[in-house]
Amino acid sequence: xxxxxxxxxxxxxxxxxxxxxxxxxxxxxxxxxxxxxxxxxxxxxxxxxxxxxxxxxxxxxxxxxxxxxxxxxxxxxxxxxxxxxxxxxxxxxxxxxxxxxxxxxxxxxxxxxxxxxxxxxxxxxxxxxxxxxxxxxxxxxxxxxxxxxxxxxxxxxxxxxxxxxxxxxxxxxxxxxxxxxxxxxxxxxxxxxxxxxxxxxxxxxxx
Numbered sequence: 260x261x262x263x264x265x266x267x268x269x270x271x272x273x274x275x276x277x278x279x280x281x282x283x284x285x286x287x288x289x290x291x292x293x294x295x296x297x298x299x300x301x302x303x304x305x306x307x308x309x310x311x312x313x314x315x316x317x318x319x320x321x322x323x324x325x326x327x328x329x330x331x332x333x334x335x336x337x338x339x340x341x342x343x344x345x346x347x348x349x350x351x352x353x354x355x356x357x358x359x360x361x362x363x364x365x366x367x368x369x370x371x372x373x374x375x376x377x378x379x380x381x382x383x384x385x386x387x388x389x390x391x392x393x394x395x396x397x398x399x400x401x402x403x404x405x406x407x408x409x410x411x412x413x414x415x416x417x418x419x420x421x422x423x424x425x426x427x428x429x430x431x432x433x434x435x436x437x438x439x440x441x442x443x444x445x446x447x448x449x450x451x452x453x454x455x456x457x458x459x460x461x462x463x464x465x466x
Contacts, residue, residue: 260279260379260398263276265290265297268319270291272320274289274291274292284309284379285377286308288314289313289407290327294323297323309333309376309377309379311335312337314408315337315341315390317344318353320407321351322353322357324362334366335364336366337392338392339369340385344422350422369385370394374396386409386431387427388431391422393409395410402442404443406445409432410447413453414462439455441456443456
């Protein structure tokens with residue numbers, strides 16, 4: 260499995276293209292802006308995109324969803340509870356910070372669900388707190404976690420946005436993410452990658 264990272268938008272959001280080098284099966288995670296970068300990479304590499312999947316639906320993670328979804332005719336998938344954020348321009352804050360965006364998901368993930376998109380396999384871990392239905396995607400075989408704005412290098416996501424909850428966020432991280440192996444690499448919604456083991460030892464917010 261390979262991971263291509265794009266840092267986009269004024270918020271320096273990490274958007275990811277995850278793909279199998281052999282089968283070319285691909286998912287796009289959190290394309291926050293600059294959809295042309297994602298589209299060009301996918302087409303230049305001859306990849307086969309199956310879906311856009313979102314860790315959460317704040318404006319800086321969804322700005323290029325419509326463009327990519329339409330170009331490749333692929334579904335949009337989010338975690339249970341995130342529909343209200345995705346569908347409401349005020350809750351996802353696009354009405355304030357960008358062009359207003361209101362989208363409908365084509366598929367809703369349940370907590371603990373194992374997802375197969377072509378040859379790509381991952382587990383859904385719903386981690387409310389930053390948003391009600393924010394989630395993480397755990398590729399267990401590859402020991403990779405996409406954590407969105409739940410867990411960062413030496414930090415955690417904000418919980419002071421509409422529908423956020425600090426207690427839910429910390430509980431999500433401690434009870435759902437810190438039980439993963441130390442050597443799991445963590446690819447966050449912003450900033451550098453880290454690991455579960457490093458955050459377990461060094462992250463002030465969850466020690």
